[in-house]
Amino acid sequence: MVDVVFMFELHQPYRLRKDLLKHMLLNGIKRGLTFSEMFDLIFDNEVNKEVFVRVAERCYVKATKILLESVKSVRKSGKDFKFSMSLSGVLIEQALKWDKRVVDVINEAVLENVAELVEQTYYHSLASLFSIDEFIEQLELHKSLIKEVFGVEPRVAENTEFIYNNDIACTLNRLGYDVVLTEGVERVLGWRSPNYVYSARGCNARILMRNYRLSDDIGFRFSDRSWDQYPLTADKYASWLSKTPGDVILIAIDYETFGEHHHPSTGILEFLKWLPIEIARHDNINVVSPYEAACRNKPRDVIDVSFWETISWADERDLSAWLGNDFQKKLFEYYASLEPYVKAIGGEALKIWRTLGSSDHLYYMATKTGPAGDVHNYFSPYKDVVVAYTTYLEALAMFATMILEKISSEPSKYAKKIVLPGKKAFQFYQAPGKPLPYRARCITELAALVQIVPEESLVYHILRGDLARWFRENFFLENVARELEDLGAFVKQGVVEISKLREFVLKILSKI
Incomplete structure (x- = not known):
């Protein structure tokens, strides 16, 4: 049987x-x-x-x-x-x-x-x-x-x-x-x-x-x-x-x-x-x-x-079928990068993002030939791959612009809701080439880790401007980035003692 x-x-x-x-x-x-x-x-x-x-x-x-x-x-x-x-x-x-x-x-x-x-x-x-x-x-x-x-x-x-x-x-x-x-x-x-x-x-x-x-x-x-x-x-x-x-x-x-x-x-x-x-x-x-x-x-x-x-x-x-050419790969990466921001906003923004994520949109951009190409052409509502690419790019770019404008206009409202993908997490180092087992994907995680990472690691990142750059590029928190940069300058000048550095960083983060 x-x-x-x-x-x-x-x-x-x-x-x-x-x-x-x-x-x-x-x-x-x-x-x-x-x-x-x-x-x-x-x-x-x-x-x-x-x-x-x-x-x-x-x-x-x-x-x-x-x-x-x-x-x-x-x-x-x-x-x-x-x-x-x-x-x-x-x-x-x-x-x-x-x-x-x-x-x-x-x-x-x-x-x-x-x-x-x-x-x-x-x-x-x-x-x-x-x-x-x-x-x-x-x-x-x-x-x-x-x-x-x-x-x-x-x-x-x-x-x-x-x-x-x-x-x-x-x-x-x-x-x-x-x-x-x-x-x-x-x-x-x-x-x-x-x-x-x-x-x-x-x-x-x-x-x-x-x-x-x-x-x-x-x-x-x-x-x-x-x-x-x-x-x-x-x-x-x-x-x-x-x-x-x-x-x-x-x-x-x-x-x-x-x-x-x-x-x-x-x-x-x-x-x-x-x-x-x-x-x-x-x-x-x-x-x-x-x-x-x-x-x-x-x-x-x-x-x-x-x-x-x-x-x-x-x-x-x-x-x-979805990630076979550079058109598809680049737009897929662009699309995926918006996840932490649309989830911070939620509601209709999240619905649009998820609807834009249906596999069909990338499927229409395939540059296949032979029987596989015939199948793609049958399903596609577009006359060619360039039109499929342009149509999706216009929609995604318009949506992404609206998302980033909303986040950047009120960063303090959304910053603590943003959870970054692993590849954008903040990785603490002891020194160049010496990573520590501490990584933060969001502000709450970072604040918790600041309390326990070795002092020399905190000094290393503050002096290099790593923390300031992370907050500016991922959370649009320009005021926080500047305060961290100023703190680094004060440490270099000896105005702030290294033993007090952790306390100052936590104070800056508490204002978010």
């Missing part, structure tokens, strides 16, 4: 407004916007609504109704058919605003014990690649939304676009997810098959790996008339599954495959209708949820994927 798992990915980004600056000029929009007004300005919600309503009608509602009817038919024969869905938080937001039928029909599938909902990042983001804190926060946001809307808590998780490494798996496992889904990448598997349950390196998570060949037969090749297996029928596909060796076969595809990526005229919805029925004819196949499959089958081996070998289900099964 083989367990077959179907996982459908549902996501729609908030697309950006093209020609943003031109739009502002033509409409007389000036600076001084609120963050709520900025959200409506940089995201083109006329287009977003149009796309969502179209896909909801063609796919989300229709395909789910077809599946529910087919499953009812299968259950009458004594067999069963289950599937899983991974819905991004932004997709659920759009469904609640623009077509609630999507939520209703999926909720029906959940209540009928047909669909299992899978955890993912709320904003379908690349947070796991730059901030473990943000990654966890988005998972928790998503979990809360799923609980609120559908009344369930996911037990299975996937990262955006099946992005995976050991650290991601173990983070998910620490959060309570015992099953993680990812891609069956050959360079990771080696001689092994994706059609088994594996264990994650370093934790107890069970890993299901996507069979990308069988998945792509539906997702990409279904309507390809040049394919040597065209046309693909439900009975043919069911026979392939029955003859595939292994314990678990994970078929994971974009749900938009059914009616949007493949037009209904291709027969894709008829294929979906008959698939559960044809699979039920094979006694050696159980179609189950991911959680059931992971629990029913023992792990056969350990999957080891280091951070530097991070995998995904896109393109070459790596990160190049």
Whole structure:
């Protein structure tokens, strides 16, 4: 017997407004916007609504109704058919605003014990690649939304676009997810098959790996008339599954495959209708949820994927779909650098930043050729990569300017809320080339460390101006920076005794 798992990915980004600056000029929009007004300005919600309503009608509602009817038919024969869905938080937001039928029909599938909902990042983001804190926060946001809307808590998780490494798996496992889904990448598997349950390196998570060949037969090749297996029928596909060796076969595809990526005229919805029925004819196949499959089958081996070998289900099964060229890398770094500041402000500013972080925006900038390039071009709303880059840069730069102006205009209001990433933490040294085990990511941590670091370390940094520079560049606290610089000058002149230095530094910090 083989367990077959179907996982459908549902996501729609908030697309950006093209020609943003031109739009502002033509409409007389000036600076001084609120963050709520900025959200409506940089995201083109006329287009977003149009796309969502179209896909909801063609796919989300229709395909789910077809599946529910087919499953009812299968259950009458004594067999069963289950599937899983991974819905991004932004997709659920759009469904609640623009077509609630999507939520209703999926909720029906959940209540009928047909669909299992899978955890993912709320904003379908690349947070796991730059901030473990943000990654966890988005998972928790998503979990809360799923609980609120559908009344369930996911037990299975996937990262955006099946992005995976050991650290991601173990983070998910620490959060309570015992099953993680990812891609069956050959360079990771080696001689092994994706059609088994594996264990994650370093934790107890069970890993299901996507069979990308069988998945792509539906997702990409279904309507390809040049394919040597065209046309693909439900009975043919069911026979392939029955003859595939292994314990678990994970078929994971974009749900938009059914009616949007493949037009209904291709027969894709008829294929979906008959698939559960044809699979039920094979006694050696159980179609189950991911959680059931992971629990029913023992792990056969350990999957080891280091951070530097991070995998995904896109393109070459790596990160190049989003970080494959300098355009993407620079804007990703620019975007990530704003995290401490938007989190200090919070509210609508944080929502805009997270929405700008959806992986799609970088995906549109890929400079791929061949089949991978064709896929990027199909999904992109832009005519070329330069337009994609310019559109994102304009939106991000406008937002970043507003953020930094707000922080720098009232630095004392936000400074203590800013928590820097590790690479910008203040590192204490005893002397050049002699780091101490003391690092501060925020002002509160720094104040605590000032009380315990060796006196010579404090002298070293005050005289060099390191502390002053850290406060000026990261917190925009010019007055604090100047006081620390003056203090350094007084120490050099002998006006302030070294034994009193710690006391003076703490006094300056207490005024923040």
